[in-house]
Amino acid sequence: MISEEINKARIALKSPSEAENLGGWAEALGFALFPSKSNTSPWSTYFGPMATSVDAEGNSHYHPDIGGTPAEVLDHWAMRATSLKHPVLRARYADLAWDLAYAIGRRRRDLIAARTAIDNYLESASERFRSERYHQYDAVDRALDLAIQIKDEGRIDAARVAYMTLHRQDMQQGGNLWWRAVDRLLDEKKANLTEDEQEELIRDLEALVNQSSDPSATKFDPYVTENAARRLIKVYSRGHRSADVRRLHEAVAKAYERFADAHPPMLAAALLQTSMDAYERAGLTEDSKRVRVEMQRQIGESKSDMKPITSEILIQNDDLEKFLTGVIDEDLGSTFAKLAIEFLPKRKILEADVKETAKEAPLMAHISQKIMSDDRVAAIIGSVKDDLFGRLFQQAKFSFSFSHIWLLAAFQRLAERHDVLPEHFVGWANRHGIFEDMGLLLQGVRAWFEGDYVKAVHVLVPQIEGGVRSIAGQLGKPVTKAHPKIKGASVAINMGDILYSDEIVKKLGDDVAFYLLALYADPRGLNLRNQLAHGQLRLTSINDHTARLLIHTLLVLGLWKEFAESFAQTQAQSVEEKL
Structure with missing residues (x-):
């Protein structure tokens, strides 16, 4: 220089x-x-x-x-x-x-x-x-x-x-x-x-x-x-030249569609997404649908191009034992509470981890990512700068995966220390009366005890959604909404309706709301509720760890009021400090 x-x-x-x-x-x-x-x-x-x-x-x-x-x-x-x-x-x-x-x-x-x-x-x-x-x-x-x-x-x-x-x-x-x-x-x-x-x-x-x-x-x-x-579209839009705007969108759509023909399935699927969107903006709905079908086919074929990426993490026995000693208490209720808190991802920590990772890998921090489902782009996560919230889901998924061995060891030690029964978990989950009928909940937990993880997941996920809906009702939010097609009829609100509500988040707290969203109701996270509800949860995704995550959720639900009160106190303290 x-x-x-x-x-x-x-x-x-x-x-x-x-x-x-x-x-x-x-x-x-x-x-x-x-x-x-x-x-x-x-x-x-x-x-x-x-x-x-x-x-x-x-x-x-x-x-x-x-x-x-x-x-x-x-x-x-x-x-x-x-x-x-x-x-x-x-x-x-x-x-x-x-x-x-x-x-x-x-x-x-x-x-x-x-x-x-x-x-x-x-x-x-x-x-x-x-x-x-x-x-x-x-x-x-x-x-x-x-x-x-x-x-x-x-x-x-x-x-x-x-x-x-x-x-x-x-x-x-x-x-x-x-x-x-x-x-x-x-x-x-x-x-x-x-x-x-x-x-x-x-x-x-x-x-x-x-x-x-x-x-x-x-x-x-x-x-x-x-x-x-x-x-050009920017210029023509200012001049209200709508025909030219549509013509240009169509030109973009056709160019990307033709370009996709010459590329392998994974890249072709991404190119066709742009084509499909451009056809839609051009008002060519049928062409957009046609390209969507082709994109779904390419996504299906792209599975063979994907390779698994694995990494090894070594955990010292002394570290594991120290952790277990801290969370498994002589009192069962205290143990349940510690487990709920310990394995609940903290949003501020997730944000700090995302920012630290961005420093260590700045190139990856700038590249947006597409989450592929069987036949579609399920979600898009932007760069750390433009889409920090989206990156939190990615970090939460890593947290859920990383917790595998720790959560397994914690539940094993729990079984050794306490003579726990399914009724203990169900009773804890209903400490604040969010389940009117605990019959199905009990069946789901018993299935987990017996190692029937398919039954446990299919029974517990809908029950957990019902519990979250009950929490929304206790927080004063309507638990139904107008039916989209039948005039005068109503349907129950779903987890997405609840967890994307700013009003609920402000009352329930950032940590609990984001945890439930990342685990159950957002395509950028594990999305268990939506995957199950739409028949897209694969058998290979249902295992002992998936079921343990659901059992942990029951422990969190048993403390939802305490989490909400703690969040409210923190917010009040923050306001006082600013004043």
Whole structure:
């Protein structure tokens, strides 16, 4: 990096004068700062630190930091902007002097510095001075920003013309940065885009859609079709051109459908999802249904492409024994309570684990994931940044899986320490009277005792849903809703209705509500209730651990009021602290 080389030269100076030291620091700082349009600079400037670290006390440290930088550095940059000849360097120094005038020297910005920066950014936006096209666009983009900032109409026009020049070159050469001018100029009202220029950009987008959506053409690329169409749809939607909007959605749908033909089932299924959605937006319902059928077929065939991923986790006997000693008490009721609490995933801990995993595997944290069912995409989980809640389900599934050996050992020790019967579990689950009839509940627990896990799961899951519904009733929520087809009739609310209710979550608590949602009622989690209700729970998914998770739920239900009261107290304490 330039700043590193400058620092090496600065350090190599023998007995430098104060002026040399200051000049060396000004040069190193000027090239260590990182330009960014995302407004992430802690100083509210265009140039910011390359990195930020946080110490154990929570204090932020910037690298580099402009704190303590003498104002004379600004004078040094201004001098360099006028004394040098290379436009890239002149633009950099002038922009530094303009951008950081107040942050470093508490000075008013000098318009001459901004004008110098603009003019040199524009002069440098060619292969002669910036070999990479995206760097040329960056220079023009910054010039336009500065021109708009100082309200210089002449320089705004010059920057816009430079943008259009780069765009025309890209279109002629088949470059992949055609979107830069489109995104900036069509969306920037202050760029003074002329009607002719707007029409040119629209024509170019239409040309891209036509070229990239033709499977017989060498430039066939559904991703380009989609990206160009999306920008056109935005323009046409503003102009209420609904026919053109539908035409473009159809073009995207056909491009992805044709593209899927040439790919293996797993990728084809994902491509067809985009095609199906685009047909739906185009109002072509029958085509959407047709593609859905094909997508379901491809998903079914993709099963053979999937390979299991396993990992080994070693647990020391001493650690296991220490854990069991802590949760298995002499008192059965106390043991039930400890087991309920210990194996209840805590939402804050799940969030912390997700964020920590994102640090360790940043690439995976940015990639969205699709959860495949037998013949469909059951759910989509976005990136950690965009879909933290969705990632919690993924982490909860890992928690449920990881708890296998610990929960097994805990129940084995429970049986050794206490002479437990099915009636003990059923009685505990109904501590707060959420089951009017405990007959089926007892049958389900007895089936678990006898190792009949298929019966246990099929009996207990509906009973647990009924218990959750009863809790909703005790919390004052209606437990029925209007029948979707029969006027005047009602049906019982389901677990999803209950657990997606903000009102219920606020009363029941984040931990219990999310636990039940992840285990029973959300496709991003284990989704046991929905899988069972719709006949999609496979025999291979019903095992001893699945049944133990249900028994643990009964222990949680027996404490639901205590969990709710604890959550309410925590929330009240949080409010008091804020006040």
